Amino acid sequence: DAGITQSPRYKITETGRQVTLMCHQTWSHSYMFWYRQDLGHGLRLIYYSAAADITDKGEVPDGYVVSRSKTENFPLTLESATRSQTSVYFCASSRTSGTSYEQYFGPGTRLTVT
Amino acid sequence: KNQVEQSPQSLIILEGKNCTLQCNYTVSPFSNLRWYKQDTGRGPVSLTIMTFSENTKSNGRYTATLDADTKQSSLHITASQLSDSASYICVVSVRGSSNTGKLIFGQGTTLQVKP
Numbered sequence: 001d002a003g004i005t006q007s008p009r010y011k012i013t014e015t016g017r018q019v020t021l022m023c024h025q026t027w028s029h030s031y032m033f034w035y036r037q038d039l040g041h042g043l044r045l046i047y048y049s050a051a052a053d054i055t056d057k058g059e060v061p062d063g064y065v066v067s068r069s070k071t072e073n074f075p076l077t078l079e080s081a082t083r084s085q086t087s088v089y090f091c092a093s094s095r096t097s098g099t100s101y102e103q104y105f106g107p108g109t110r111l112t113v114t
Numbered sequence: 115k116n117q118v119e120q121s122p123q124s125l126i127i128l129e130g131k132n133c134t135l136q137c138n139y140t141v142s143p144f145s146n147l148r149w150y151k152q153d154t155g156r157g158p159v160s161l162t163i164m165t166f167s168e169n170t171k172s173n174g175r176y177t178a179t180l181d182a183d184t185k186q187s188s189l190h191i192t193a194s195q196l197s198d199s200a201s202y203i204c205v206v207s208v209r210g211s212s213n214t215g216k217l218i219f220g221q222g223t224t225l226q227v228k229p
Contacts, residue, residue, distance in 0.1 A: 004157075042118065042203070042219030043158075090157050103217070105157030 003027070006091050006106040013081050014114055021076045021109045023091030031094045032074040033058075033103065034066065036087040043090065049074055081113045116141045118206050118220035126226045131194055135223045137187040137204030145209035149178050149189050152201040152222065161189070161202075194227045201225070 004025040013019045023032065030051050035043040045058030047066040055066050063085060065077045074093075078085055091106040118139045127133050139147070146165045150158035162171045162178040164187070171178050175192045191198055201222040208216035 040221065042205075042221050043217075044219075045217070092157075102160055102163070105159070107157050108155070 004091060004093055004104055004106040006089075006109050008109060009107065010110050012112045012114060015082060016080050019078045019081055019111070021078075021089055021091075021111070023074045023076070023106060025072055025074075025091075025093045025104075025106075027093065027095070027104075028071055029093035029095050029104075030071070031096075031101070032068065033092040033094075034064070034074070034076045035090045035092065036060065036085075037090060037108075038087050046076065046089075078111075081111075083113050085111065086113045087111060116206075116208065116218045118204055118218050120202075120204050120220040120223050122223060123221070124224040124226070126228060127194055129194060129196055129227050129229050133191050133194060133225065135189045135191075135202050135204075135225070137189070137220060139185050139187070139204070139206045139218070139220075141185075141206040141208060141218050143209040144182065144185075145207040147178075147180055147187050148205045148207070149176070149187075150203040150205060152203060154200070158203055191225075194225075196227050196229060199225060199227045 007022045033048040034046040037043050044060050049055045049068045052071050068074050089109045092103045094101040094103045121136045148163040149161045152158040161173050161176050164171050164180045169180050177190045180187045201224050203222045204220040206218045
């Protein structure tokens with residue numbers, strides 16, 4: 001049971017390049033999320049998805065694009081990477097809606113933009 | 115503004131000792147409060163989730179308390195082990211927001227357990 005996986009685990013890219021971070025979950029969870037984690041901040045929500053083909057913005061969506069053509073995949077694309085997007089990115093998923101849901105996090109992708 | 119503040123920012127204790135981490139929140143309307151453990155280089159893993167009506171919940175050597183009146187929570191770790199070295203994150207959920215990602219994350223307390 002793989003759970004939720006992210007790839008790559010580490011990525012170095014240059015300013016202005018496009019980069020895509022992958023997230024895959026094997027639980028068939030409806031909801032998926034992308035967060036970034038930076039020193040001095042708690043995790044901040046970038047985008048989330050309630051189901052395939054349904055996505056919505058979170059707290060810090062600027063500079064990011066998401067898609068969800070299949071329930072199990074939720075890629076995050078930085079269309080033109082900037083140094084301020086250097087961060088650790090976490091994907092998460094949850095089974096249902098409601099405020100008592102449990103979110104399960106992936107192992108993270110450490111992205112460095114030079 | 116919805117906020118979650120944790121203290122201390124970091125903590126060093128000796129193996130076998132107990133410790134308590136604090137969380138204060140100004141989140142409204144409140145739904146539930148959860149504590150996560152995040153090992154270095156890994157994603158957060160849930161330890162406990164407490165609703166408004168629960169004031170204590172345990173998970174092995176971890177015991178979380180919640181005082182909804184004062185908007186405070188604590189995480190008590192008993193008989194610490196080296197494997198408890200991690201960051202502990204307090205997260206408060208906003209009521210009525212469905213699953214729209216209305217989780218307010220604290221910055222975490224970094225715990226180091228030394229032999």
